[in-house]
Amino acid sequence: xxRASALAPVVALRRGYARLVRALxxxxxxxxxxxxxERRRRSGLDRLDxxxxxxxxxxxxxxxxxxxxxxxxxxILGPLARAAGLEPIGRSNLxxxxxxxxxxxxxxxxxxxxxxxxPTAALVLEIVSPGDETWEKLPFYAxxxxxxxxxxxPAVRSVSWLALSDGDYRPVQRSGLIDLSASDLAEQIDxxxxx
Numbered sequence: 001x002x003r004a005s006a007l008a009p010v011v012a013l014r015r016g017y018a019r020l021v022r023a024l025x026x027x028x029x030x031x032x033x034x035x036x037x038e039r040r041r042r043s044g045l046d047r048l049d050x051x052x053x054x055x056x057x058x059x060x061x062x063x064x065x066x067x068x069x070x071x072x073x074x075x076i077l078g079p080l081a082r083a084a085g086l087e088p089i090g091r092s093n094l095x096x097x098x099x100x101x102x103x104x105x106x107x108x109x110x111x112x113x114x115x116x117x118x119p120t121a122a123l124v125l126e127i128v129s130p131g132d133e134t135w136e137k138l139p140f141y142a143x144x145x146x147x148x149x150x151x152x153x154p155a156v157r158s159v160s161w162l163a164l165s166d167g168d169y170r171p172v173q174r175s176g177l178i179d180l181s182a183s184d185l186a187e188q189i190d191x192x193x194x195x
Contacts, residue, residue: 048091050102052140057133059103065154065192066127070105073125073152076188080178081108086122094118094144102137108177120145122177128153138162138169148177150185155194159186 040046040058048059062070074088081088086108095101096119106125109118124146126134134151141149142164149169151160161182162169174181 048103051095051098051100052102053100059132060129062105062127062129063194065194066105066129068192069127069152069154069189072189073127073150074106076185077106077108077125077178077180080180084178086110086177087113092118094121094124094141094146100140102140104137122146123148123150123175125150126152128155130155142167142169148172148175150175152185152189154191157186157189157191159183159189161185 037046040049045061046058048061050057050059074090078088087110089107089109091103091105092107093101093116094104094107095117097117101117104121104124105127107118107121108123108125110122113121121144124141126137126149128134128151138149145164147164149162151162152158153160159182161172161175163172163176173183
């Protein structure tokens with residue numbers, strides 16, 4: 001991966017419509033890449049970007065449906081997390097440093113968590129967006145001993161609750177951390193129309 005300076009979902013325009021493609025920029029960087037990265041930094045879009053083993057993954061801003069579900073999840077999960085002695089937080093850097101980290105849509109942390117880099121979490125929350133890499137993050141979360149992963153997919157109105165067991169995630173009906181089941185959570189979400 002030495003030659004890869006950036007790997008990112010980008011939108012390509014063709015005949016008046018957009019489609020999601022992946023772009024690999026080899027060293028030396030393509031003309032305009034530094035300007036693109038600086039524009040993302042100035043606009044704040046880079047706060048969603050992730051680095052996977054030294055490779056930059058640019059993530060687009062969430063849709064209205066994504067943001068609506070995110071807000072609802074914090075209202076639902078917050079009181080339950082606090083009752084279980086966990087701290088709910090929004091997006092954060094899960095990993096050891098800037099060379100390999102993921103940015104989940106939210107997390108529940110045990111007391112004492114702090115700083116810019118979180119080596120683990122009790123639970124991470126991922127909301128699926130079209131073409132995203134949510135499911136590909138599971139091995140990373142397992143390697144970082146995240147106890148549970150909650151994946152919400154607005155397009156199919158589904159909630160997948162996964163628990164770490166022997167190094168892999170397996171579906172569970174109910175969280176072992178907070179007093180909530182996947183089906184109860186799915187019923188509480190006011191599912192927005194997806195674009």
